[in-house]
Amino acid sequence: MGVGIRTHELRKVFTTPPPLAAAGARFAGGGGGGLFKKKKDAKPNPNIVALDGVSLEVAPGEIFGLLGPNGAGKSTTVGILTTRVRPTSGEAYIGPYDAWKQQVDAKRLIGVVQQRPNLDFSLTAREILLFHAAYYGISGAERHERANRLLDQFQLTPRADDMTRGFSGGMMQRLSVARALMHDPQVLFLDEPSTGLDPQTRLLLWGIVREYNESGKTILLTTHNMEEADTMCHRVAIVDHGKVIALGTPAELKASIPGGYLVQLKLSAVPESLIEKLKSLSGVTEVRATGNSVDIYAGRGGSLIGEVAAAAAENSADLHDVHIAEPSLENLFLHHTGRSLRQ
Amino acid sequence: MNWTTFRALFARDLHVARRNLLTTILQTMLQPLLFVFVFGQVMTRSGMMPTSYRGMLLPGIMAIAMTMTGMMGVAMPLLAEFQFTREIEDRLLAPIRSEWLAVEKMVAGAIQALISGAIVALPARLLLGSDLGLSTEHLGLFATIAVLVAIFAAAGGMTLGCSVGQTQIGLIFSLVLAPMIMFGCAYYPWASLASFPILQKLVLINPLVYASEGLRGTLAPQYPHISPTIIIAVLVVVDAILIVTGLNRFQSKAVS
Numbered sequence: 145m146g147v148g149i150r151t152h153e154l155r156k157v158f159t160t161p162p163p164l165a166a167a168g169a170r171f172a173g174g175g176g177g178g179l180f181k182k183k184k185d186a187k188p189n190p191n192i193v194a195l196d197g198v199s200l201e202v203a204p205g206e207i208f209g210l211l212g213p214n215g216a217g218k219s220t221t222v223g224i225l226t227t228r229v230r231p232t233s234g235e236a237y238i239g240p241y242d243a244w245k246q247q248v249d250a251k252r253l254i255g256v257v258q259q260r261p262n263l264d265f266s267l268t269a270r271e272i273l274l275f276h277a278a279y280y281g282i283s284g285a286e287r288h289e290r291a292n293r294l295l296d297q298f299q300l301t302p303r304a305d306d307m308t309r310g311f312s313g314g315m316m317q318r319l320s321v322a323r324a325l326m327h328d329p330q331v332l333f334l335d336e337p338s339t340g341l342d343p344q345t346r347l348l349l350w351g352i353v354r355e356y357n358e359s360g361k362t363i364l365l366t367t368h369n370m371e372e373a374d375t376m377c378h379r380v381a382i383v384d385h386g387k388v389i390a391l392g393t394p395a396e397l398k399a400s401i402p403g404g405y406l407v408q409l410k411l412s413a414v415p416e417s418l419i420e421k422l423k424s425l426s427g428v429t430e431v432r433a434t435g436n437s438v439d440i441y442a443g444r445g446g447s448l449i450g451e452v453a454a455a456a457a458e459n460s461a462d463l464h465d466v467h468i469a470e471p472s473l474e475n476l477f478l479h480h481t482g483r484s485l486r487q
Numbered sequence: 488m489n490w491t492t493f494r495a496l497f498a499r500d501l502h503v504a505r506r507n508l509l510t511t512i513l514q515t516m517l518q519p520l521l522f523v524f525v526f527g528q529v530m531t532r533s534g535m536m537p538t539s540y541r542g543m544l545l546p547g548i549m550a551i552a553m554t555m556t557g558m559m560g561v562a563m564p565l566l567a568e569f570q571f572t573r574e575i576e577d578r579l580l581a582p583i584r585s586e587w588l589a590v591e592k593m594v595a596g597a598i599q600a601l602i603s604g605a606i607v608a609l610p611a612r613l614l615l616g617s618d619l620g621l622s623t624e625h626l627g628l629f630a631t632i633a634v635l636v637a638i639f640a641a642a643g644g645m646t647l648g649c650s651v652g653q654t655q656i657g658l659i660f661s662l663v664l665a666p667m668i669m670f671g672c673a674y675y676p677w678a679s680l681a682s683f684p685i686l687q688k689l690v691l692i693n694p695l696v697y698a699s700e701g702l703r704g705t706l707a708p709q710y711p712h713i714s715p716t717i718i719i720a721v722l723v724v725v726d727a728i729l730i731v732t733g734l735n736r737f738q739s740k741a742v743s
Contacts, residue, residue, distance in 0.1 A: 158743070223743070227580070228579065229742065230742050230743070247585075251580055251582045251583075254580070256580055262573035262577060263572075264574045266574075267499075267502070271502070275495065275498070275502075276577060278495035278499075279496065279577075279583075280492070281495075
């Protein structure tokens, strides 16, 4: 029987810069408070609200995605669930165990792949796997058997007995995932797993993660990669500014965008009459104008362009740029926040 | 408390220590041994120092080697692992309360300190000759003090390693460790500071003073030294303070 994840009204307010886990881009820098810092120089740290009431329920055996831009609170959520961040309020459970109050029990159930490789540089690839398994009390013979199998699966056997310092980014990432799987965790956390991976390695990784999931294991992955969330996840929560702004299967989420297609225009001018005209075109469900840009949500894409160009000409506005985006999670994010995920 | 995990964490540190044995030895032993050679051999043979200085020097050298090995052995990896390589994260996720990882690090550091004290004593004794006038009468006291010194070194390393930033390592060496060694009564007995009364009081905040005086008082009691009873009392207090501080600092680094 698989193990699920549950969080209830999870809040995290950082009063000091987070030292290790949850170091999203937004918190980078400013962590140099050291021995010689005089008290009077220390500025009162602004309270950074990283999570603002996140309630999630991930079913056993589900691949669940947290999608959002840097600093949205994805890593902080993972940090709390993996016992590395103390929640300010709210609850986080791994199966029956409170991730903060029953840390050791919770830690037994989870495997974690961090955003940044954190391999033990004092050990060889094989030793990293063997020692990791030893921390979980796995017997000697079993350890070696599992290490061999995972090294082979992740195509690391030829470098198994090398120190990891000279490994490429992709190899380090593969080894990190292999290490997280060594103790056969019920719940696997993958924090931005494919950042910096070449397409081939990404496919290898996705294949292995799917296979692992098929054996009944729960997977929580964070990503700002639309494609990854779309192809990998059974359900996705879109987070921004520490809040869940949308939740559902990728298909449901995409269907929730008015119209589905997004046509983005740049014009020399946007008179009110043009907006009215655009709204009246068939299939158009929503028109949003900001400055000289117009976003049209519609049930069709390419076939709309002729009518849009005619409408612009009628209202003496020059079209400078037209972009048609198919239904996607990216558009959904844009729709909810008015910002692109990559911004 | 999960002994299996604790043992595995310890085995990892032991494995890494074995792998880095040569560099560790060179790093921590070379300087005290060079000092032994210059002061114990060059200076005494040329008549600039009395030959009796050699017996006075050995316990002090052991105190320095133990303190530096224990402190550096715990502090340096922690500095890198928490800030730079983050390689400690895997062990923080091991199924054991993270405080026990800190305890494990201190135990490993203290053992390293004890071993380095023993290792440095052998060549130092060879370099200094056999007629050092060392006493074996107080071996029990000597061992007690050695263990307390090793704990002080490891817990001090934990506190230091979890308190300073990576950019401040150089500063730590020149501002903390250098005065600590020079005013640690390793190269001279504390009593010989009598002509500098203020300094003599001031150096008492330096735990290395108690390490040097303690080892000297039990190994070469013919030289003036602070009473071993006082030494043990002070070291117990210092150890307790550093262990608590070190654990707190470690936790603040491990959990945000």
